[in-house]
Each structure stands twice: as structure tokens, then as C-alpha cells.
Amino acid sequence: MKFPSLLAPVAAAALLATGATQAQQTYKIAYIDPLSGPFANVGELMLTHTQYAIEDINARGGVLGGTKMQLLQFDSKLSAQESQSALQAAIDQGARAIVTGGSGSSVVSALVQAVNRWNQRNPGRELLVLNHSSIDPELTGKACSFWHFQTDANTAMKMKAIANTIKKTPEVKKIYLLNQDYAHGKQWASYGRQLVGLARPDIQFVGETLHPIGKVKDFAPYLANIKQSGADSVITGNWGQDMTLLLKAAGDAGYDLHYYNHSAGSVPGTVLAMSQARLGQLTWVAEWHPGQADSPKVDALAKSYKAKTGKDFLAPRIEMTPRLLAAAINKAGSTDTTQVARALEDLGFDSVVGPVRMRAEDHQLLLPQVVNTIAPVDGKAVKVGWEGTNYGFRTDAIYSGNELAQGTDCKMVRPQP
The missing domain is CATH 3.40.50.2300 (Response regulator)
Known part of the structure; x- marks a missing residue:
């Protein structure tokens, strides 16, 4: 005897529970930087550094004892408008953090402002912005934001x-x-x-x-x-x-x-x-240059990076950015964006270029x-x-x-x- 009216809801509930569990096992990060146009080579360089770090973090078990990081890719086209369109697409796909910086300070500033508005209107669905290369001091000065973190020395x-x-x-x-x-x-x-x-x-x-x-x-x-x-x-x-x-x-x-x-x-x-x-x-x-003396940690990383990607390693701070995020998630014991942001504040990290610290007062990394x-x-x-x-x-x-x-x-x- 079959009981479809009883079994179907149970099966559906089981599938929903499985889907929710799988969703919890992925922490999505959106990469938004130029992948076309005159600065595409810069965007590709930054993307490869970011990808390498995330793949290495996942190979070591991810964060929180098993949650994997997933990188979503978007082309900013060096445009504030395109970046904000990419931001909305990233939100729709479930991103919790944005990695950016190669689009220029004016574009990143517009992106940060858009994230500020989104976070204010959508409590519980907040995003972080991790900025590895746009170094306008205003981003950690008068225009500073709790949701923005600068991982390069500013201008x-x-x-x-x-x-x-x-x-x-x-x-x-x-x-x-x-x-x-x-x-x-x-x-x-x-x-x-x-x-x-x-x-x-x-x-x-x-x-x-x-x-x-x-x-x-x-x-x-x-x-x-x-x-x-x-x-x-x-x-x-x-x-x-x-x-x-x-x-x-x-x-x-x-x-x-x-x-x-x-x-x-x-x-x-x-x-x-x-x-x-x-x-x-x-x-x-x-923070480093190729061939720099007395930098064994970077040398080892550069060798591994070259073996895996076939490309030269150039920017420790970009590769470091997802690692700082992962360290903050583990410190917070949660992927909740507000808790992760608080964990990033004053976070000390033993990077390949030496100890670094995220200054809490303005979210400027000291490296x-x-x-x-x-x-x-x-x-x-x-x-x-x-x-x-x-x-x-x-x-x-x-x-x-x-x-x-x-x-x-x-x-x-x-x-x-």
C-alpha cells in the first residue's frame, strides 16, 4: 500500500534539510575587479592570487572545521555602475564578503557606500568589503565604514x-x-x-x-x-x-x-x-618584491604558487586577504558578518611578510x-x-x-x- 500524501512531505522536508546543510557548508566570497578592458591583466593577476589562497584554505579543511569557501567572479569593467550591478548579482547568489581593490578608489568607494546601504536595510544579511589595492586614505579616514577593511598600506x-x-x-x-x-x-x-x-x-x-x-x-x-x-x-x-x-x-x-x-x-x-x-x-x-633577500616564507609561497598556477607570484597582500578573512571567521566561531567584522578588528596575523595587525580604529592593516x-x-x-x-x-x-x-x-x- 502506498501513502503518497504522507511520504511526499516527509521526503520534501528531508531534501530541504539536506539543502540547508549543504548551503551552510559554503561561505561565498564575490571577487569584483576588472577582467576586461585596458586593466584586465591586473584583474587576472589579482584573481589568481585570490583563487590560490581560497583553494589552499579549502584544502586545509576550510573554516570552522569544514565550511568551504567558494569564490564567485564578477567583472567590474573599471566602472562604479558595473561594480554595483555585480554587487547585486553577488547578493542574489548568496555572497557574504566582497574582495575588491583593482578597480580604483572611486569605484571601491561607491561599492562600499552601496554595501553600507544594503547592510542598513537588510539586518542579518550583511556583507563585508575586503579591499586589497585601492589605497585612498579617505576609505579609512572620513569615509571609513565598519564593513570595510583595507589590507594594503594606504597612499x-x-x-x-x-x-x-x-x-x-x-x-x-x-x-x-x-x-x-x-x-x-x-x-x-x-x-x-x-x-x-x-x-x-x-x-x-x-x-x-x-x-x-x-x-x-x-x-x-x-x-x-x-x-x-x-x-x-x-x-x-x-x-x-x-x-x-x-x-x-x-x-x-x-x-x-x-x-x-x-x-x-x-x-x-x-x-x-x-x-x-x-x-x-x-x-x-x-609589502615585498620578487628576489627580496631574507624572505623565506614568501619564497616558499611563490614557488608553490608558480608550480600550481604557472604564473609568477607578485602580491602577498592579495593572497593574504582571504586568509585574514578565514582567520577572523575562525576567531569569531561563526560566519555571521557582524561577528566576523568584530573579529577582524585588532586581528594579529603571522603573514608571509611578517606580523601584521588590522587597526581597529579605522580598519587599516599595518604591514x-x-x-x-x-x-x-x-x-x-x-x-x-x-x-x-x-x-x-x-x-x-x-x-x-x-x-x-x-x-x-x-x-x-x-x-x-
Whole structure:
């Protein structure tokens, strides 16, 4: 005898229970960064670093003793509108955290604002934003958010490291400011003028230009202005295609300039462009650089990463970002977003670049910064070539996160316990 009217509800309930259990075993993270357009190579680099970390976390058992992390991928197209569309799609697919940073500070700021609104209107369904590369100090300053965490040193911290280096470089006498026309480009120019001017009051700033981001195909006219100004050095926040095209144009024109940048050397193609230009120097600052001495943990990670992905490892902070999230989930003992955010605050983490700490007052990660210059291999300061060239990286100075830490205008508004 069959009892379909009784068995069907029981079976359906069992299936629903099984589905709920499976859903609880996955913690979804949405990657929102450029995967098409002029900065697609940057987005792919960041994606691969993020994927590697998540796959390694899962291989080690996931979080909370068995919950696996799942990465959802979305193309920001370097657009605030596209990023917010991606955010809604991520929410619809059950994301609990957003990993972003390569779309630029203006786009990330818009994303954070959208998450703030969503979290306020949807208690119990909140999201986190983990930002690995958009370094506008406003994001951990006046525009700080309880739901946003910055895992790279911000613009002010990086420029302080560069200013300290320029202070010891007397041959730098005249500086031109050439930057992309968006929030971060303007910030890089502003902090350059302020902090380098403070470190070296004798330096002359002989010109300043902002150009459209990702749209300039030939930088020759900009370089002609730089040459006419008499500058020997350029403070530029350019990255990706805008950096490599600038270097190419300078090489073609025979201009021997010293560039000061925040992260250019960690982007594919920059070392190759320098080697082809054969003129100038590019000094940049990051938590690590390839070939850096006395960094066995990063060396081991880079070797493993290369073996698995077939690509060069370039950015410990990006690979570290999902690991910080995983550590916070385990510390909280929960995937509840508010509890995870509280666990991230003041979280100390033994990273491959040394101990780091997420400052609670503004959600700024304090991590070391290495000032280094792309230079020809000499067997001493530069022992290893990069990107198939005879150019690599020379360490100029290393600063701890605490040495570069600065005050903040953040007035953090936290949810009620």
C-alpha cells in the first residue's frame, strides 16, 4: 500500500534539510575587479592570487572545521555602475564578503557606500568589503565604514616611505606630478607634494598634470611638457597600461627620468617596459618584491604558487586577504558578518611578510613596506632578472607598518552589540 500524501512531505522536508546543510557548508566570497578592458591583466593577476589562497584554505579543511569557501567572479569593467550591478548579482547568489581593490578608489568607494546601504536595510544579511589595492586614505579616514577593511598600506603610508627615501637622494631636485584623473591619482599627487616637500623643502615642483585613466594611447605630449619643465623626477600613481605606455614613450623619446610610484612593479609588463626603455629608474613601494633577500616564507609561497598556477607570484597582500578573512571567521566561531567584522578588528596575523595587525580604529592593516627600484641585474643588489629580462628589483629601504602608521579622521560607527 502506498501513502503518497504522507511520504511526499516527509521526503520534501528531508531534501530541504539536506539543502540547508549543504548551503551552510559554503561561505561565498564575490571577487569584483576588472577582467576586461585596458586593466584586465591586473584583474587576472589579482584573481589568481585570490583563487590560490581560497583553494589552499579549502584544502586545509576550510573554516570552522569544514565550511568551504567558494569564490564567485564578477567583472567590474573599471566602472562604479558595473561594480554595483555585480554587487547585486553577488547578493542574489548568496555572497557574504566582497574582495575588491583593482578597480580604483572611486569605484571601491561607491561599492562600499552601496554595501553600507544594503547592510542598513537588510539586518542579518550583511556583507563585508575586503579591499586589497585601492589605497585612498579617505576609505579609512572620513569615509571609513565598519564593513570595510583595507589590507594594503594606504597612499599616505606609501608616500611617507618614498619621502623618506627621497630625503636621502640628493640628485632629486625637480619633480613633475603626472597622475591619472581620478580620486587616487589626485591623492598620490597631493601627498607627494605634501610629504616629499616636508622631507625635502629644497625640492622644486615644476609642473602637474592629470590625464584620463586608461584612455591615453601615446604619452609623448605629456613627456614633452615634463622635459620642458626641467624635471629630473616624476611622481606618478599610474598603474597597468598607463604605466607601461608612459615608460615606452619615455624610452622612445630618450628621456632619462626617475619615477616614484606606489605599486607599478607588481603589475605584469612593467619590468619588461623598463628593460625595453633602457632609460630611467622606477622606484615603487609594496609589502615585498620578487628576489627580496631574507624572505623565506614568501619564497616558499611563490614557488608553490608558480608550480600550481604557472604564473609568477607578485602580491602577498592579495593572497593574504582571504586568509585574514578565514582567520577572523575562525576567531569569531561563526560566519555571521557582524561577528566576523568584530573579529577582524585588532586581528594579529603571522603573514608571509611578517606580523601584521588590522587597526581597529579605522580598519587599516599595518604591514611592512619595501621601497625598491627596478634596475639591471648586477649580481649584488639585483641578483635575479624578471619577466625574461636582465632587470630585477633592488631593495632601497624597509619600513614596518608601525613606522608608517599615521593618524586618522575616522569616526567609526559600529552596530549595537
